[in-house]
Amino acid sequence: MINVGLIGLGYWGPNLARVLSASDHCNFTACCDLDADRVQTITRRYPAVRGFNDVDALLNSDVDAVLIATNISSHYELARRALALHKHVFVEKPLADSSTKADMLTRLARDVGRTLMAGHTFIYSPAVIKVKELIDSGQLGEVRYISISRVNLGLYQQDVDVVWDLSVHDVSILLYWLDEYPVQAHCFGRSCLRNEKYDVAFLGFRFPSGTLAQCEVSWLAPQKMRRTCVVGSEKMVVYDDMEPSEKIKIYERGVTLRPPSDFGEFQLTYRMGDVISPNLANVEPLAAEIDHFIQCIESGKPPITDGVFGSKVVGAIEMAVAERHWYEEVTV
Amino acid sequence: MINVGLIGLGYWGPNLARVLSASDHCNFTACCDLDADRVQTITRRYPAVRGFNDVDALLNSDVDAVLIATNISSHYELARRALALHKHVFVEKPLADSSTKADMLTRLARDVGRTLMAGHTFIYSPAVIKVKELIDSGQLGEVRYISISRVNLGLYQQDVDVVWDLSVHDVSILLYWLDEYPVQAHCFGRSCLRNEKYDVAFLGFRFPSGTLAQCEVSWLAPQKMRRTCVVGSEKMVVYDDMEPSEKIKIYERGVTLRPPSDFGEFQLTYRMGDVISPNLANVEPLAAEIDHFIQCIESGKPPITDGVFGSKVVGAIEMAVAERHWYEEVTV
Amino acid sequence: MINVGLIGLGYWGPNLARVLSASDHCNFTACCDLDADRVQTITRRYPAVRGFNDVDALLNSDVDAVLIATNISSHYELARRALALHKHVFVEKPLADSSTKADMLTRLARDVGRTLMAGHTFIYSPAVIKVKELIDSGQLGEVRYISISRVNLGLYQQDVDVVWDLSVHDVSILLYWLDEYPVQAHCFGRSCLRNEKYDVAFLGFRFPSGTLAQCEVSWLAPQKMRRTCVVGSEKMVVYDDMEPSEKIKIYERGVTLRPPSDFGEFQLTYRMGDVISPNLANVEPLAAEIDHFIQCIESGKPPITDGVFGSKVVGAIEMAVAERHWYEEVTV
C-alpha cells in the first residue's frame, strides 16, 4: 500500500485526514502545516502519523503521494515541488490560481509519469454522478439551460473571493456534466466587505451546443442554498443538496411547440408527468474521491478530474472574470 | 360612483372583471373584446355589464374609466384613444412596449387631467409593501444586493418574450423598493422554443447606491419559484411568494469586517439572531390595486404606479435588453 | 337535464352554488336559506336561480334533486322530507348525526327509488383515488398502518365538535381505501374552548385485517396540516394535501425480517428505492362529486358514497366516540 502525506491542516485538511486515516487502501503516514498546533492536533488524533512543519521534510519522508490543502496561491509551487520529487499529487480545488500554472503542472506530471488530480469533490458525489448519467443517456434531451445557486452566510476565504471559492464547484460540475467548454462567459458581482474581493457574484456561460448556464454564488445570503436546476428538452432535474434524502428530482415535464395555427398563433403542448427521486448510493464523496486517487495511482489511469480537467475549470473561471462587469464599483 | 369599462378579456381580463364586479367603489358597466365568446362569458357571469366587440363603442358608452388588459403591443394605442376621450386609464403592466410611448401617455394624461396608472399588481401586495417598509425604516441597513427567481413551466405569452412578461414584475418591485434608477443593466438568455423570443433570461442591474440586483426569469422551469432575497448590511429578508402563510422571513443576521490582525488576516464577526415572519394583512393585491386606482381618480392624487413609474419600469427593461449578450445564438 | 336545488347557504353552500352554476349536466334552479341576505347574495350572483326562505317551497318547486348543506343536526329531517317528495338527495357530510338516522334515510331512498348520496368530497379527489388504486393493485402490500393529521387554526363549527367536523373526512377516506369496517375504535381529546366540545382529538381504529389507523384532528394548531401516511409491507405513501404540486409520494422502501441468526438476533433487510410523485389529474373534487351525483341519478347506479357508505362513516365515528377516554375532564 502506498504511503500518503497531507500538506495543509487548516479548514479542509482535517477532513482529508479523517478520510485518509479511515481508508483501507493507503497508509496515512505524514502531515505538515506551518502552524505547530494544527500539526499536534492531527498527530494526537492519529498517533501513527508523523507531523512536520517543513514541507520539504515531509516530501523527503517515505510518502509516495501527497494531498495539498493549502491556500490557493501556494498550490502551484507545492505541487511542482512534489511532482519534481516524483510524488503523486492531489491538489484541492482549484488546481492552481491560473490556467497557465495548471497546464504547467499537468505537463510536469506527464513528464515524470505521476498521477496529478484536482480535488473537485462534487464530481465524486452520487447525486452529481446520477445527473451525469441522466444527461449522457439522453433522457433529458437537449440541455437547454442550467441554473445554480450556491449561497450561504460565510465562510470567507482569506486569499480569494467568492468566485474562486464557490463557483469553482459549479464550473467543475458544469464541465463534467456537459463535456464541453464555454465559448462565452461573464461575471458581475459586488465587493461588499473587502476591497476588490467579490462576496456575491453571478456568472454566465454559453456552451457551443447552445446550453446556457448561470451560477449565483454568495457568502452573504441568509439561507444556505445548494440548488441546481437542469432544464432539458425532454425532462428537467432539480438537484438540491440541502435535502437530506431526496436530493434529486426528475420532472417528466416539458413544453413542445407546434406549428402556428391559421391565425398565426403558436400552439404549445405541455407534458406533465411523474416526478421521480432516484435512490442514491450512500457514499461519502470525499472518501470516493480519495479512493479514486489511490486507484488511479495504482492503475496508472488518468483521474476523472485530472490536470487537464482541473486546468479547464480554472480557464473557464478566468474567462468569466475577464468579462467582469462593473469592476470599477465602489467598495466599502 | 364612477363607471368602469374593461378592455381585453383574455388571460388576465376575467380576473379584473371579478374584482370590478365585487368592488363597492365603482360600477362595472362595460366590457370589450374582439372575441365574441369571451364577451358573452363575462356578460353572462355579470348580467349588469354591457358587452362590446368594438373598443370605440365602449369608449363612447357611459364609462368614466377603463382598464386595458390587452396584448402589450396594443397598450399604447388603446390608452391614447381612451385618454383622448378624457377617460381615466389603467393599463396592465407594462404600460407600453417602449418608454417613449409610455412617456407620451404620461404627458397626455397630464394634459387632459386624467389619472393614468400602470397595473403593477405586486406593488399593492402586503408582502412587497412590508419589505418596502423594512428598507425605508433603515432596519435592513444598506441594501447590498437583491436576487430574484421568478420561474415556472409556461404560461407563454403570444406577443412578447419572458423578459417583457415576467421580469417586468421584478423590475417594478426593484424600483419601488430602492427608489432609484439603475445605472447599468444587462441581460442574457436563450430562445429555446421560438425564434428571438427568450423563454429563459437573467437580468443584472447596478444602482447608483451600489446595490446590485439579479433577476432570473423562465417559462421552462420544473418547479414554480417566486423567491426574492434582499441582503442588507444589518438584516436580510427572504420573500417567498409560494409559501402559503410565512411569505416573508426577516433574518437578524450579518457579517461585519474588523480591522486586519497583526498577521494581516481579516477578522469577521457573524451575527446570528432570530428569524421573524411578520404577520401580513390578508388583502388581495388585485383588489387593493383597483381600489387605489378608484381612489386616485376621486382624489386627483397620482397613483403609486403612475405613468412616470410605469415608464421607468419599461426604460429599465430596455436598458437591460439593449445590453443583450449572445443575441446571435442559434434558435431551434 | 335535471333541475337541482340547494338548501343551506352558510359556509359551504356557496361553493356548491358555484359548482352547480358552472355545471353543464344540470340546471341550478333554486336555493334556500333561513337567512334572507344569504339567499339574495346567491340569487344576485346567479340570476337564473330562484331564492326561497322556506324549504317546503323549494321542495315543491321544479327541482328533481336537492343538495343539503345545512347544520348537521338538520340533515336527517331535511333529507327525509326531500326523499318523501321523491327528490334525489345529496347530503353534505356527515349523512346524519347518528347511524340509525343514516340507515333510515338509506332505506327510505331505496323504497322511493331515488338516489341518496353523502357528500364525502375527498373520495372524489385525484389524490385519494390514486392511493386507492395503489392499495387495490397490491403495490403497497399489506397495509400495516395509516396515520393522519388534519389540523389547523379554526374554523369552529357551531353545532358539532372537531370529531364530527374534521375526522369525518378521515374516516371516510379510511373506509374507502381499506374497504373494511373497524372492529375497535377509541377517541381521546380535549374541550379547550367550549364545554363538552372537543377542539382537539385523537382517534384510533383497528380493522379486521390488522391495519391500524390513527387520526389527529384539531382546530387549535398553529400550522395547517393535511398529511396522511400509509405504510404498506411493500411500499409506503405520503399524501400531503398542502403540497401545491406533489401531493403524493410513493416510497419504494421497507423493512423485511429474516430468520434469527445463530445468536438469536433477528436480522432486518432495509429496502431503499426511488420516491415517485405520480402526476395527478387536475380535477376539482367538488365538481367531480357533483358530476357523480348527477350521473348516478341518470344511470340509477348507486354512488360510491351512497347511503350505506355514509352510514358506515357515521357508525365508525360513533364507535370511536363511545370509547371516549377522559370524558370527565375539566373544561374551561
Next chain:
Amino acid sequence: MINVGLIGLGYWGPNLARVLSASDHCNFTACCDLDADRVQTITRRYPAVRGFNDVDALLNSDVDAVLIATNISSHYELARRALALHKHVFVEKPLADSSTKADMLTRLARDVGRTLMAGHTFIYSPAVIKVKELIDSGQLGEVRYISISRVNLGLYQQDVDVVWDLSVHDVSILLYWLDEYPVQAHCFGRSCLRNEKYDVAFLGFRFPSGTLAQCEVSWLAPQKMRRTCVVGSEKMVVYDDMEPSEKIKIYERGVTLRPPSDFGEFQLTYRMGDVISPNLANVEPLAAEIDHFIQCIESGKPPITDGVFGSKVVGAIEMAVAERHWYEEVTV
C-alpha cells in the same frame, strides 16, 4: 479530574466515546464490551483508553465514574454493581426496564452518596431548553395539548419495542416541560415484524393541569419526522428537529371565545401575529449532557435528569403500556 469508564460499545457507545475523548473536564480512561472487536476499535481510535471485556475488571480499575450504554435489560444490574463499588453512574435512557428497579438504583445512589444520572439527551438540547423557558415564563399561557411525531425507517432495537426505544425520548421531554406526572395514559400499537414487539405505537397522556399529550412513534415510516407541537392558550410552538436551522417556531396565534351572542351562537376571536424562530445556541446536546454529569459529580448537586426523573419516565411508560389496547392482535 475524574476518570471515566464506558460500558457498552454497540450502537450508541462510540458517540459517548467521542464526546468523552474530546472533553476537557474528565479523563476517558477505560472502556468495556463483551465483543472484543468493538473494544479494539475504540482503543485504536483513542490509544490512551484501556480496553476490557469484563465489566468487573473495568469497575475495579481507576475509574471514578462510569457511563452505561448497554442493552436496556442490563442497565439495572450494571448500575447496581457500579454504585455498590461507589462509582458515579450515568445510565443511557431508560434508566431501567422497570420503575421499581429505577427506584432501587435511586435509593442506592443516595445511600452511597454518588451521582446517578439518566441519559435523556434531549433535555440538554438548546431547542428543548428554549421551549421549557417559553412554558415556564408563561408566554405560551396554559398548555392545552402537545402532539409529538418521532418516526423513521428503522433502526430496530434487539431487546425492546419502539415504545421503550423512541417514546422514552418524548416522555422525558413532556415531564421536563410540564413538570407534572400524568394521571392517565394509554397506548395502542402494532407488532408488524416481530411478535409482541410494537414497531408503531400511539401513546396518550393526560396531566393533572388538563394538558393532553399524544406521541406517535414508528420504526416503519417512510419519512423521518421529529416534530413537536405545543399549543398554549397564548402562543403555540412547533419544534421540528429535522430543520437544519430554524428548529423552533413561535406562533403568536390563538383563538379566544367570547360570550354567546343573543342568538346563542358563540363568537371566536382569532389572533394572527408574527412567527418567530429564536436563534439557538450551537451546542451538541450529548456534550452538554456529559458536562452536566461531570459538574454534578464535582458539585454534589443532583442532575436535572437524576434517578427520580429517570424513574418517573419509566413509570409513565409503564402506565401507558399497562393500558395497552388491542394487545391480542395477530402478528406476522
